[in-house]
Amino acid sequence: MxxxxxxxxxxxxxxxxxxxxxxxxxxxxxxxxxxxxxxxxxxxxxxxxxxxxxxxxxxxxxxxxxxxxxxxxxxxxxxxxxxxxxxxxxxxCLPDDLVSAKSLAASVCEHGWRAQRTNNDWAGFLTNFKEVVNLSRTEAHARQAAQPGRYATPYDALLDLFCTGESSEFISATFNELKEKLPPLLSEIVAARGDQTAKLAGFFPIDRQKKLSTKLMTILGFDFTGGRLDESNHPFSTGDRGDQRITTRYRTDEFIDALKATAHETGHAGYEKGLPQKWSSLPIGTACNICIHESQSLLFEKQIFLAKPFLSFFVPTIHSLLPETKRYSADDIWHGATRVAPGLIRIEADEVSYPLHVILRFEIERDLINGTIEAADIPALWDEKMQAYLGLRTENDYRNGCLQDIHWTDGSFGYFPAYTMGALNGVQLFTTLTRDQPHWQNHFATGELDFVFSWLHTHIWSRASSASSQQIMADSTGEQTNPTHFLEYVKQRYIDEKF
Amino acid sequence: MxxxxxxxxxxxxxxxxxxxxxxxxxxxxxxxxxxxxxxxxxxxxxxxxxxxxxxxxxxxxxxxxxxxxxxxxxxxxxxxxxxxxxxxxxxxCLPDDLVSAKSLAASVCEHGWRAQRTNNDWAGFLTNFKEVVNLSRTEAHARQAAQPGRYATPYDALLDLFCTGESSEFISATFNELKEKLPPLLSEIVAARGDQTAKLAGFFPIDRQKKLSTKLMTILGFDFTGGRLDESNHPFSTGDRGDQRITTRYRTDEFIDALKATAHETGHAGYEKGLPQKWSSLPIGTACNICIHESQSLLFEKQIFLAKPFLSFFVPTIHSLLPETKRYSADDIWHGATRVAPGLIRIEADEVSYPLHVILRFEIERDLINGTIEAADIPALWDEKMQAYLGLRTENDYRNGCLQDIHWTDGSFGYFPAYTMGALNGVQLFTTLTRDQPHWQNHFATGELDFVFSWLHTHIWSRASSASSQQIMADSTGEQTNPTHFLEYVKQRYIDEKF
Incomplete structure (x- = not known):
């Protein structure tokens, strides 16, 4: 039986x-x-x-x-x-009527937000958003109550939906170190790099860019008999066993962003494809959490694709498919692709500024769900933190401030920290795996990445959800997520321009 | 309550x-x-x-x-x-174990057939096929027994799955008239037309052909905010409310077949789109049966797209998108597209030969399911009927004979007659609707088809499954399916070349 x-x-x-x-x-x-x-x-x-x-x-x-x-x-x-x-x-653990009520409020808020963002209409947004916050707080308390002892705060119960197994206390400590050390580093980088990182302009036909993305994916280990590349407004990846679907988006006046998105989503797809067959269709066999998922996509995008030796290897392919880029050397393209310029918009942020955008959001959403601030306090806090972390003002500019993201509109509190935990994890994994391969730059310079895939398969992909993200980090790198590696990497890449 | x-x-x-x-x-x-x-x-x-x-x-x-x-x-x-x-x-009405057994036998038979057809291996096919026939006979008897009085023969119970509401007696009588009158007409047409219907050769880029199909669909009433055109090995149409998906297939050495398939599938999509909203998601709101569905697709393909005045209207678009076709006049293209040449393969058959391929299959499958012949008798019967109806031999040529179609491999007995019932219905509907529009050729010559869509909407699309196919035919044309209209149309189109 x-x-x-x-x-x-x-x-x-x-x-x-x-x-x-x-x-x-x-x-x-x-x-x-x-x-x-x-x-x-x-x-x-x-x-x-x-x-x-x-x-x-x-x-x-x-x-x-x-x-x-x-x-x-x-x-x-x-x-x-x-x-x-x-x-x-x-x-x-949630009553059906709470789920329906939140789903309805989220749908109303998200729908309204699309016009309110365009119209810079914070007051209009706030009316709908308050209900989303109320219901999300109720949800957080219900989730916390259902598992006594598991969550130190209500926010931790929402965080667990995305950064599963992480605590807000650990993330706060990690982010505090970044928050202290990253802003001066960012200023130093901006001062040092100056204008050498001009935009890579031109006209780049989309059918050629598609071929370029396809070639990049193949080098990054994507198997087209087990997946597809398509286009969508916002790049994403999804799929099931044997069928990984990723998307990117193209613009005719730009070619690097599409390639970055392609590399990023190929990282997500690589992880999903590498999950063990033996656990397929079971919760233990799914990706560990979003902090690990983002570590894979960011590692593919930032640490592989944007590594100087790899990009130099790939530039002849870019030159050949997009002849207009021939006026840019490999060095020009690398500088253009690794441009550092603090700005108001998270999704346009460079690798160095990005964590500061996330930390700001993490601190606000944590305090909002835990009830120490209210929704109406957000614009002032946003402006204050943007000044403190990035030296930029957003007073009265809600469109480019607290109305820029979709996440909160549908009550996805607890998602944002995954981006930066992923970035820290990605660098830490990369630092470890290249330490064992002193000649990694030579491999990258010939497009040989098997040692990376193999290391990731052993240490990350094959473990799926059989251990917590911090356990996986500790087992594979010798320690839990530690921002020191990211800070060191930022110095090496953006100040010393080592790789 | x-x-x-x-x-x-x-x-x-x-x-x-x-x-x-x-x-x-x-x-x-x-x-x-x-x-x-x-x-x-x-x-x-x-x-x-x-x-x-x-x-x-x-x-x-x-x-x-x-x-x-x-x-x-x-x-x-x-x-x-x-x-x-x-x-x-x-x-x-079917026991679960019969459904599973047939599904398994069908899957084995269809899978084996793909190689057996290539290898002309009738004996190998027969081994698997006997089981499909046995289980289909069991299914037919079970369906007949479940509705006493509804079906005169076991075959009628399978026919009802596709040609819902039609009887094999009525179809036999209809087909007998065609079988008698079509072969001499076919010989007369082949003799009269001779070699003037040469193949339309050239190199036709697929991206241009896609644009051409899109333009044709728009003229044929397809709304791209409520549907898509894609490619597949075998053209088909499917979808749901507000989202009709059709496919076609392209070859670089051919352009008419893709357009015919596009027009055909656009007819299916037009019917589906025209089904009444008020009955959506209910059985009464679905398409009446396949005999009516095929009447719509064939009417779009044969009676609209291939009508001389319509094709003449469309030829400048063909010339402009496929400049290599400029060496063919509208008349050349019409002759090429309406070429009549009896052959062994049903799916390559012209409009005049096609019913004879179907009648042959109908007679064999009817007798097979009713138990008056056995699976092993098929090749000899096929050869005999091909000689009688089309003057062609298939002795020992199973690949181009009884192994050419997929339908029987998975036990879809009762489907074939729908193609010809659809062709007869399509012509009969077209004859009626143009009778009320004496200047229809002028409308076609300017691509104005609204009167066709409007007539079909009133008489066919809006009725969905609220009446039987023969009731719909009688209400809209004044009589049930009558092959006289088709025979008259064949004379007018292929001998008199009137339209």
Whole structure:
């Protein structure tokens, strides 16, 4: 007779079939669907999401989880059972009416935000946003209450949805060090580099850029028999076993941003493709958390693609497919692609400024969810922190200030820190893996990256969710996430221009 | 309190959400999916198909259908309830083990057929095919037994899955008239036209052909805010409300076939788009049957696109996008596109020969399912009928004979007649609608087709499944499907070359 654990495995495999459908319906919606399909697609996605929630929160699942907790399981099965429990618990701990209310408020707020951002209308936004904040606080308290002892603050319970297993205390400490040391470093870099990092201008046909992205992906290990590259307004990656879908976006007056996005999403896809077959369709077999996911995408984008030796290797391909770039040397392109210029917009930020944008958001959302500040306080705090961290003002400029991001509009509090935890992790992993390969620059200079993929496969990809992100960092690099490596890397890349 | 009928509506709407997911997962599989995705996609589709079957055959549905039969319903609701019953009955009347066994046998047979066709291996095919025939006969008997009185023969029960509402007796009578009158007409046409219908050769870039197809679709009423054109090995159309997806296929040495396929699939999409909103997601709101569906696609392809005045109107667009075609006049292109040349392959057949290919298959599959012939008899019958109807031999040439089609490999008996019933219906509808528009050729010559769309909308599209196909034909043309119109049209187009 099938054990409780075996029955859980069967149930989670069934759930993964619905997830497959949802994944590709979402992909289609963002990449292929004509506008006329919105209504029927929204209805189908809502129905499948409801079915998924019902199947996951079926009382029998809780019973099986209890029963499996008493079963004699292998170490691996125990972890697998715990991951199933976490997945179930996340879905089951909220009352249905809270989920519906938040979903509705988020939808109203996000919809309104699209025009309010354009119109710099903070007051209009605030009306809707207050409801999102209220419901997110309720959600945070409910999640905290459901797992007594797991979360030190309500915010930690939301953080756990994205930066799973990380605590806001650890992230605060990590970010405090960055916050102190990064701004002077940034000023030093801007002063040192001056105007040598001019924009790479020209006209770059999109069909040529597509070929270029495809070539880059192939070098970065992407297998086109197991995936696709397409276009969307915002680059993203998704997929299922054997079918990784990534997107990028092209502009005819620009070619580096599309390649960066391609490299970034190829990193996400590499991680997903490298997850172990043996755990496929089970929670233990999914990516560890977003801090690790972003470490892979950023490592591919920043540490591989933008490494001087790799970019020099790739420049002849750029020159050949986009002949107009021939007036730029490999050095010009590297400088253009690693331009450092503090600005107001997070998604346009360079690698050095980016963490400061994230820290600002982390501090505000943490205090907002924990109730020490209110939604109405955000613009003043934003302006104050932008001045302190980046030396820029956003007073009355909500559009380029606190209205610039979509994340908070739908109540995704706890997501932002993953970007910078990912950046720190990516550098720390890269520092470790290149330490064992003293001639790594020679490999990069010939496009040989197998040693990177192999190291990442062993230390990151193959572990999936079988350990926490900090455990994976400690096992693979000898210590937990430590911003020292990132700060050292920034000096080497942007001041010494070593790689 | 919701009535039984209301509850059924709610259940069928829920089923339509799963159908939406299945529709677009299938589309993706045929148009977008890389080969690596096969396994996870097959698993997801199987799971959703099972869920759909379970929800449709849930005992509560039968109870609600019974209860609704006793309810006081409007005329329209009564028809709607009957269509729900038919849908439920089709799914519920077969034992699960028969469905699984046929699905497995079909999958084995179809998979083997791909190589057996190439290798001309009838004996190898027959081994697998016998099982498909046995299980299809069992299925036919089970379907017949489930609705006593509805089906005169077991074959009629399978026919009803595709040519819903048609009887094999009516189709036999219709086809007998064609079988008698078409072969001499075909010989006369071939003799009269001789070599004037040479092939339209050249090199035609695919990106230009795509633009051409897009322009044709727009003239044929396709709305790109509510649909897409893509490519696939076999052109097809699918979709859901507000999102019609069609495909075509291009070859660089050919441009007419892609346009024909585009026009054909645009006809299917026009019908689907024209189905009434008020019945959306309900069985009454779906397309009537495949005989009507094919009438729309063939009317768009043969009677509109290939009409001399329309093609003459469109030729300047062809000349402009494919300059190499400028050496062909509108008349050359029309002759090339309406070439008549009897051959062995159904899917390559011209409009005049095509029905003879279908009649041959109809007669064989009817007798096969009704048990008056056996699978082993097929090659000899094929050869005999090919000689009688088309004057061609297929002895020992299984590849270009009875192994050429996919339909029987997966047990889709009853599908073939829909192609020719569709062709007859298409011509009959066109004859009627142009009778009311004596100057139709002038409209076609300027690309004005609104009167066609409007007529079809009123008489066909808006009726969906609210009446049988023969009722719709009788209401719109004054009589049931009558091959006289097709025979007359063939004379006018191919002998008199009137349009």
């Amino acid at each position: 099938a054990s409780a654990y075996d029955k859980l495995v069967e149930r989670f495999i069934q759930l993964s079939r619905l997830e497959h459908a949802l994944t590709f319906l979402h992909w289609d919606q963002l990449v292929m669907m004509p506008p006329g399909g919105r209504k029927s697609r929204a209805e189908a996605i809502a129905a499948l999401t409801t079915a998924h929630h019902q199947q996951l929160t079926d009382p029998a699942v809780e019973g099986l989880l209890d029963e499996a907790a008493g079963q004699s399981l292998s170490h691996e099965q125990n972890i697998s059972r715990d991951e199933m429990f976490k997945t179930w618990q996340r879905a089951a | 919701a009535s039984a009928y209301d509850k059924l509506v709610e259940r069928f709407i829920q089923l339509s959400r799963l159908e939406h997911a299945l529709t677009f997962l299938h589309w993706d599989q045929l148009v977008m999916m890389p080969p690596g995705g096969r396994k996870s996609r097959a698993e997801a589709i199987a799971a959703l198909t099972t869920a759909h079957h379970q929800q449709l055959t849930d005992p509560a549905v039968e109870g609600l259908l019974d209860e609704a039969a006793g309810q006081s319903l409007s005329h329209e609701q009564n028809i709607s309830r009957d269509e729900m019953f038919k849908t439920w009955q089709r799914a519920a």
